[in-house]
Amino acid sequence: DTGVSQDPRHKITKRGQNVTFRCDPISEHNRLYWYRQTLGQGPEFLTYFQNEAQLEKSRLLSDRFSAERPKGSFSTLEIQRTEQGDSAMYLCASSPGAVGADTQYFGPGTRLTVL
Amino acid sequence: DAKTTQPPSMDCAEGRAANLPCNHSTISGNEYVYWYRQIHSQGPQYIIHGLKNNETNEMASLIITEDRKSSTLILPHATLRDTAVYYCIVRVNRDMRFGAGTRLTVKP
Numbered sequence: 001d002t003g004v005s006q007d008p009r010h011k012i013t014k015r016g017q018n019v020t021f022r023c024d025p026i027s028e029h030n031r032l033y034w035y036r037q038t039l040g041q042g043p044e045f046l047t048y049f050q051n052e053a054q055l056e057k058s059r060l061l062s063d064r065f066s067a068e069r070p071k072g073s074f075s076t077l078e079i080q081r082t083e084q085g086d087s088a089m090y091l092c093a094s095s096p097g098a099v100g101a102d103t104q105y106f107g108p109g110t111r112l113t114v115l
Numbered sequence: 116d117a118k119t120t121q122p123p124s125m126d127c128a129e130g131r132a133a134n135l136p137c138n139h140s141t142i143s144g145n146e147y148v149y150w151y152r153q154i155h156s157q158g159p160q161y162i163i164h165g166l167k168n169n170e171t172n173e174m175a176s177l178i179i180t181e182d183r184k185s186s187t188l189i190l191p192h193a194t195l196r197d198t199a200v201y202y203c204i205v206r207v208n209r210d211m212r213f214g215a216g217t218r219l220t221v222k223p
Contacts, residue, residue, distance in 0.1 A: 031209070033211075042215060045210035101147050101166070102209075106161075
């Protein structure tokens with residue numbers, strides 16, 4: 001399968017712990033995005049990378065959140081000192097970086113539960 | 116990015132065409148119309164997109180009105196597996212702004 005992959009698919013943690021999620025984009029896609037989705041809502045944009053550069057961050061991305069894409073391939077999203085409000089599905093998407101219509105393809109998501 | 120309006124829910128009989136409307140009256144000339152769907156607990160799945168012309172692929176057809184203020188996603192022969200939340204998005208910028216979408220239920 002050559003789609004976007006995310007790991008782990010599910011994570012249960014206790015409040016105050018740190019968690020890290022990984023996203024592997026479609027090969028040769030130079031744009032990578034992170035979204036968060038809470039129950040009953042559509043996905044909300046968190047941040048975006050063009051190759052290894054983080055170019056945009058949402059106000060939703062508090063100081064406890066950090067994302068990296070060190071070599072312009074896979075990306076990690078870390079949440080420090082998790083809170084119960086962080087419980088959500090974290091989605092990763094990638095796109096080729098085309099001019100005009102640049103279609104994003106989503107991974108299966110990582111479901112985080114903070115106890 | 117322009118805002119979209121979709122009905123919260125729709126039903127469709129299995130085997131019939133499902134026509135999902137979307138209003139985007141404030142769309143700009145360079146904004147594309149995208150459709151995604153999300154089956155429970157999965158990531159959003161890309162369906163189709165268009166700018167001005169109607170588009171068709173193996174999954175669906177997209178009909179965009181001449182003034183581009185609304186569009187309709189057509190699933191020609193809906194199956195039970197098409198039950199999902201369908202999102203209509205208009206964008207030219209990088210991030211996708213998802214609304215609440217339309218929950219389509221295909222019934223036997």
